[in-house]
Amino acid sequence: MSLINSSKGSDQLLLDGFRYRRDKAVWRCVKDKCKGRARSDGNSFKMHQDHICQAPDPDEIEKALYNYEIRKKAAECHDTPRLIIYEARLKLSSDAAITSPQYNASQRVIQRIRRDDNIPSEPKTFADIVIPLNFQNTYTNQKFLLYDNNDVNRRLLIFASKEQLDFLNQCESWHCDGTFALSN
Template identity: 25%
Template sequence: MLRFTTSERNQQVLNYLDFQYTVKRINKTCVEWRCRNRSCSSSLTLSLDNICVRREPSIHSESCQAVQPSKIIVEETVEMMKRRAREETKSISQVYAEEIVATRRRHPGVPTGYYFPTLSSIDSSLYYHRSLNYPTLPKCLNDMVLSGEWCLTRSGERFLLVDETYDNKERILLFGSRWSIEFLSFCSGWHADGTFLTRPLLFAQIYIIFGYFDGFLIPCIYCLTSRQDQVTYEKILNHIISIGYSQLNT
């Protein structure tokens, strides 16, 4: 059975008959693989699509040891972490923890704990894979363009309510859902707070509006603003009220 994983440097690794191989040469009709142990000259040949074995491996050197099954299991787990890092929005630490737990449940008799890399040793690789599906970081506010899934909730509902540029250089992004606007209309009070330390660097703050209901403060609206002044806060409140009125008429 042909099984593929990737190395720490994101190079493809072939796992076959208890040994590991890396690409030696890609020809017009086939792919040559060589033993991952560089002191061993064993090699094999696969079809160009890496599905069929064209030539079985040659004999391995005496010093070349078969790979422990636990090592392959761990590499497959890391490969799954990389895939999830690319496709999901969960934190890297959460993806790491969930995959380790899942692997130990699938293979309770395998001493994977000895082989598992620590999060700190592979987090840079996981963050790299996450960045592959993320847009390039903008250098200024005018470079930031939000479209498609970046404007929606996970359920596909509109989430970016306002994207306003004013005074040629200032910008307000207002995020929320239809439910959050309706919920605010039922609240006995609104509370707001801005955080200046945890924010995208191009913005001055993350400004959050909470609805107070039945003894609880529920976060409803999230704003990114390039300024922290009365004009900005008035714009935010006017937008929320305007959106609320428009929802009443739909």
Template identity: 40%
Template sequence: MKQKKSVSNMKRRAADTLEKPRQLIQGSTRGINLEASVHLPSYNASQRTVERIRQRREVSCPNPSSVADINIPVALQVTSRNLNFLLWDSGQNDPHRIFMFGTKENLEVLEEHRHWHVDGTFKVAPQLFLQVFTIHALVDNRSIPLIYVLLQDKREETYVRVFQKLMELKPTLNPISCLSDFEKAIQNVVCQVFHGVQVMGCLFHLGQCLWRKIQELHLVEEYRNDENVRMHFKMLLALSFVQEGDVITAFEELTESCPREIDAVIDYWEDTYIGRQRRNRRADPKFPIHVWNVHDRVHQGLPRTNNSVEGWHHAGKHGSKIHGW
């Protein structure tokens, strides 16, 4: 009797949830004693059963041709603990339709833990959407994913809607810091919605920006073959660790010894991260020094990069199958 109940429970969960097969099978057989477990199907047989059920489910749920046609089954709007997971659907009449997922508990964690990481990934986004945008909180020095948003674009107006809805759902949210990549639209909106928040750029992404510029200016060979060129590029990135008030002086000293071949990179860095010298003052850079400088973060024990978030996205890519609805 227990064996039949276990198999029936497994089949139901295969049809109604998105649990991974291993988690689903183990959960369905939990509590079965050793004597009864002998009569259960093997793990491989159970896994094939789960896969067949889910293949039939996908056939019966054809992919929508537009965002207006998306209809998330009620069973997929809740967690395995039967908690509401769909926080917001902007509606079928919205051409820029947005879905926000999370739980009330997640919002409470986001309120309590006020150092946030945000990032978007394109590799696991379902059809009709450009990215899965996630909001994480730093809990006991671990980045925990809490809010998941399906977005069709990267427009600033879209991010405004996301963070305003977040505030509508939990008006007491008040982050101290928000770490992101160097996407200006995200940083602008975070500052606009959460007054006083410290916006921080990811050091890893800063290095990527520098490397892309090196590639764009066809300086890869010089970087690889000329030790002096390579050292000056590394010193540019190392400005991130200089005390904020000393960065401009350090940059000016660095430029005095730079080889002429990298003048274009120096110009890019000055315009984007330092501020071009204009008579007696410097113009505002695209990304102010306090955004990309990590000196204080090191002393405060805060992360310098979003690598934990990137790692989570990487795991999501390899642990899930990209499909429609």
């Protein structure tokens, strides 16, 4: 069972080899004219009404997860499209990989998401560095960007979580390395 977003951003439920879309209080099969329904009791989802469409297709579920992961990674990180697609394809079975979208189609999806969501491209100068709010906190919503002086010529950014600072505080010695050619 998984909850994902479709390519249009609506919620989808993946359950027992079928895909469902939200329809008020129930989840309906995504296939047209299928009577398949699922309901939630608060803790879990259960099939409520039998499907009249074809048997469950695990490859279709894998492809839906593949597409969801590509869209999610495209919006969250600056990894190259090739790396995002490669990592997502590693999780596919050989049967699902055969029918999954070609590389060029997946690459266009990534480019479109990054263009539409105004995800900044790779910066060329210090002034170009824009750190979106979702990258300024950890997954547990703790502050991660501790300091930003916003100086165009000598930008200084400090990233660390509270746990990382506590760990450094407990260490007897620190060993550092840096790019001295850039520190004028």
